[in-house]
Amino acid sequence: MSAMSEIPLPQIAKRVAPWWLLRHETMLALILFVALIILGALNNRFLTLDNLLNQGRLTTEVGLIALPMTFIIITGGIDLSVGSIVGLCAILLGYSWKTFGFPLPLAIAFTLVVGATAGFFNGVGITRLRVPPLIMTIATLALYRGLAEGISQARSVRGYPEWFYFIGQSDLFGVPAQLWLLLIAIVVAGIALDRTTFGRTLYAIGNNETAARFSGLPVDRAKLIIYTLSGLMAGLSAVVLVSRVTTTRSDMGIGYELDVIATVVLGGTSIFGGVGTIWGTVVGLAMIQLLKNGLALTGVKGDATIVVIGTVLILSTLVASLLQRRRGV
Amino acid sequence: MANDQALRETAAPPRLSVYNIEKSFPGVNALTGVSFNVAKGEVHALLGENGAGKSTLIKIVSGVFPPDRGEVIVDGKPVNLARPDDARRAGIATIYQELLLFPELTVAENVFMGHAPRAGLGRLDWRAMREKTRHLLAALEIHDLHADRVVGSLSVGNRQRVEILRALSQDARILIMDEPTAALTEYDVTRLFDIVRKLKARGVAVIYISHRLDEIFAIADRVTVLRDGAHIATKRVADTAAAELVQLMVGRKIESLFPKITLPIGGPVLEVKDLERRPLTKRISLTVRAGEIVGLAGLVGSGRSELAQTIFGVTPAEGGEIKIRGQAVYIRSPAQARTLGIAYVPEDRGTQGLVRPMTVRENFSLAALGKVAFGGFIDRAAERKLASDGVKCFAVKTSSLEQIAGKLSGGNQQKIVLGKWLANKPKLLILDEPTRGIDVGAKAEIHRLMGELAAQGLAILMISSELPEVLGMSDRVLVMREGRIVAEFLREDATQETVGAAMMGSHESAEKVA
Amino acid sequence: AEKRWDGADDLPVNPLACSAGEASAAPAAKPYDGGQPTNAPDKAGKPISLVDVPKLIGIGYFNATTKGMQDAAKALGNVAAKTDGPTEAKIDEQIKFIDNYITSGVDGILFAANDPVAIAPVLKKALSKGIHVVGYDANSTPNAREWFVNQAEFNGIAKAMIDSMANEAGEDKSFAIVTSTFTTPNQARWIAEMWAYAQKCHPKLKWLETVEAQEDNNLSFNQATTLINKYGDKLSGLFGMTSVATPASAEAVTKAKLCGKVAVVGLATPNAMKPYVNADCVKSVVLWNPVDLGYAATYVMRAVVDGKLKPGATSVEAGKLGKLNVVNGSEILLGAPFIFTKQNIKDFDF
Amino acid sequence: MTATTLIHAEASPRRLLKALASQEALLAIAVIGLAIIVGLYNPRFLAMRNLSDVLLGNAYIAVAAVGMSMVIISGNIDISVGSLIGVLATVSGTLAVEGAPIIVTWLAPLVVGILVMAFQGAIIAYLRIPAIVVTLGMLSILKGGLIGVTGGKWITDLPDSFHLANIELFDAVPMPVFLMIVATIFAAWWMRYSAPGRTIYAVGGNAEAARLCGISPPRATVMVFALHGFFAGVAALLYATQLRVIQSTVPPNLELTIITASVVGGVSILGGVGTVIGSTLAAILIAEIASALVFTDVSPYWIRAVQGVLILITVIADILRRRRMARA
């Protein structure tokens, strides 16, 4: 059974199509394209520039975190604490501004530092103490959320100066301001992963960490960097989120970890490490957000929408992996 | 030669025969119509270059892959080997080339996985499992391996022993061994051969794969040579000679196996003084000079790999001193060792050397990314050139640079691991079992290369369990036992006897001589 | 061991008078402080489509409000109402739902906010697109919506709860609270008002501790049990602040065989409480009728669209509920909280 | 002969030491130690009643963690289990309200649990989609489906006989605690002494090697998931029969709590390592911590932070212990 499906498929596939067509990302993009056409035909408000840009605004927070998460999952790791870091950073943004009296720009910088530190702490546990990433970040998931609750004492901070809402609510050249942030981050992350020695190191770690270490690659440093980056981006995401919703709450970002992981995995990054691209993550991000939006506009209710999303996650992974089973040894 | 008689006398069908087996993988025809048979009580050797298709053939016989065409016949009856379990039920036990073990489980459980002894109610009988494992260990005269050890903590040599135990534990009628001795020292090989002879006497048919010709002459009755997936010849060992086999294998003549040229030796590149790393590296002192090849001999578990890995920064030293070209250094990580010009070709290429799912190109550039990158950005063209030079230089048999490295045959994988380090232009090269699982042609190639590299002024520290290789290649031989360097021989003083005696320690060497 | 509880939202507390009967003090007249839609199309008397985005869907309470809305839609005849929302009470998700409905183009949005401030930008966006916005159950900042239908004023609930507790447990006894989370605005407000009212009218009541239990049945049960075990005889009462926590607390008291010794007072829906009320383990359950709340919200929305409810109005006609009063500038009060007892609980089914 | 006895004499104290230094022992010490420390602060914590309530209220987590541990040891993961427990509790409760025989209401969640999980296992094993993807998808499907079907209507009016959790054996041991102990012991025994039990470790440790030993990794995966479904069914039953209301929604974050119990219990997320005794002890420890924090008057705002720190300490202690063992 398994041996049968193992060998002939890629052979057949190889003959009928060039390799890049069979990549998970390409397949997913095609599926997305078809879905867009169908949903667009069902509802004339869906495929409007306004709506699409607005969806971009709404998905920026998850998108920002999904980029470093792609790095992390490519190395075979995972970071479950991102949602809690968002909560902690949101609280500290408000707290440092209101209670410490930091000027807001300083408070923002402070928030980013806190995010990076939280991620760095994960990285230290993972590289120095060799705690498996899932375990380390499950523990800090509780810890960081707890800190957010403890520090905030359930208080929210509001009444930020008007300029601060620029990040989360305004447009720049007709495009939501935070979407620029996301776009820049995507380009940087994409190039870093695809073109640099750093990116190659991540793939090598994910495919065989021991061999990567024995090849003299800076394994621990790379890991430390990606977990720190993950915390940093969660911090940035918190700033964007606070600016968009104009208040801070200690329960911000709850459940982000699953949204982010679903995005990355849907984008074709293997949870076992070694395989994945930023481009795939971007398609995954667009897919989830636009499906939710398109279905809602077409009159599908929330509970049915998440059923559809779950099914799409499984089916698209299945279709893509059937057509693309060419990597792996 | 009683066996030859046995062969002739039995009119019964051979225990195992394969007819016209064909198998192709994407881009490779691994086997193109191979037939041969093994009689009851026969040891049949399979010989061929790396990638000739030996492992593929035995994997078909073991039910791992289905053949594209052809038949496997056991005791005259065709068998359908769809799954490994079918092969086991047909009485076939296999030691695979890749050590396929359960790292988290104990030796005993690894040995008996899938056919554990049962007590009442289908309950696993742990006591019997341990007991039987101890018996097997005793039969192989292995005293330094405990049945309760977790396999993940064992050295490669010991893992190989576990694989052997596992195959022996199955009481098979057909025993297949794919390079079982690649990670073993002579001492173990002798014990293994004793067992094989006993099995032979019991009528077990054995298929034996090795790149060590002397072993084939020592144990095999007949030998089948494969080349590029095709059956070339089957010969009775008694009727052939090494030179003939080599020629059949590679299709041309190979010159000297150990083309050692003596060179002028330069200043010290590596100086180690009182190096300590518990539990296995104890007050080691040694020097390797430019242009010199130092051989490091020792038994399995004597701590040679540990020493190499301490020098390389995998397990940083806890005491003592390392000097590279006279500069005292403290090496904390392989990354640092690499920048100091140290290269280490590890003994376990599957887990330490090669990133199996990545392409040949990516593997080649892995240790030399700095050489093909500018400001952190990889220059794709330079990378491709680096890799294709490597493929050419080492004659790696691959369908393209974008081939997944893990799909190459074992020997070709080894060439890539070696090649990736040389791309980094190191000053000190540590080779841990550099020719394990490499065919004679490629081995000669690697030995020639070692000579050339030394001539260019590279300092080489070579760990090898193959005594002839150590003796043939080294300018100096160091012997390790239980974490210490116990003897040092100059090239002219090093012989099988002197080095062997030092490896064993006194009483065991006495036993060996007897 | 509890310090002053201020609801964590920095709003002033406003305890009612101690004397019984007077559920809500005459509110100081406040000018209208709601927002207004820009260029809303005139749909007076015409059919309209509404969407209702509650805190979350799939819980009994919001099912009941939905039912009220459907009842009202039927009664009015020219309203199509639909309920949709997140499956967990997450403000982030709720914002996305509202945003989607703004895009798809509805005439009016009804909401129950997970966070009063965070929801404001998206509601303002709705107003700016000419969509009418009315809140119920949980308010937003006033200028982000036109009207808010207030089920019962915080201080009214607080008074009912504390009075019941003092009455059932005794004036000088100790009690603890099981709430959802400290950040849930309504619960936080109620607790703050309860504190203020207790200080003023039942100063001898002892306030032991407040624990979080989310909206989780079993967690609420565990937390209530822990409180019972921790305080032993000292504990004479438990408040359940959510419709989940109250039956779970009652169950904990029942399991500990402390019915009659530990009073359970709380907000809850009648069906879940019937076994405990019938067994005399719980004497009074405080709640407004959520069906009426949904009903009223729909009528208010219709009145707004029809131009019958304008800033400055003092009351609004709400079908079978009769005339509802405007309080606090832009809030419409449903009425005094309702107290279910053994006598009347069988008459309700939700 | 003398040589072997000598080795034995040497080995057994070492083995004892090893057993004492295991994750299970560490957790057991933590459970008892914490009880004593909290008891010193507030003796009421040590009351039989309280200790038994801690177990009673959290037994369903421990039972679910038993199945989860098997899944993780086999090299997979399941994040849909919280949703499934919500669904199964609703199935059971609906049947009870509809008047099905009590035994049916008790068996139904087990059967449905096995079916749903075996189905997921089959998708993972035969279509070869990573477990995290399948179960992440299934989490949404079950969660949305449950709300879609029930509309979130609470199930009330459950018959008294339905409440399995109210039964006390010998007037002392509450049923959930009994089931937790039985499930743990049974699973521990089965995973140690049965051939299929060992295949879980084999497949999780090295699937390819397992295949060559005649084990069918796909079949093992389906088996593990079916078993996990069974334990999820038992957990759902305990969850549903605890109170007189069933919420018909998915318990928030339950999957995370269950996974936490497994990994704190020493189950390696990489597969191949762990025991269910560890995960049950960890579930008890986590529940005990939650209760202890209330008893020790830790400010409720800081409870979660303290919980996080304690979990982190347990995990790091385990890692350091393992490292010391490895070097000894």
Ligand SMILES: Nc1ncnc2c1ncn2[C@@H]1O[C@H](COP(=O)(O)OP(=O)(O)OP(=O)(O)O)[C@@H](O)[C@H]1O
């Ligand atoms: N799973 C696979 N997929 C693709 N190609 C394969 C696979 N397994 C083997 N091959 C190819 O089949 C050929 C025969 O390989 P095989 O492993 O049988 O060689 P071998 O004779 O055992 O060599 P060695 O002595 O190096 O072990 C090689 O070219 C190899 O690259």
Ligand SMILES: Nc1ncnc2c1ncn2[C@@H]1O[C@H](COP(=O)(O)OP(=O)(O)OP(=O)(O)O)[C@@H](O)[C@H]1O
């Ligand atoms: N006394 C010992 N205590 C602990 N482990 C030991 C001992 N002796 C041997 N070992 C095991 O053997 C390994 C050391 O073998 P190492 O690979 O360093 O030696 P080697 O001489 O290179 O042998 P090989 O030829 O097998 O590579 C250690 O990793 C350890 O697991």
Ligand SMILES: [Mg+2]
């Ligand atoms: Mg081979």
Ligand SMILES: [Mg+2]
């Ligand atoms: Mg070695």
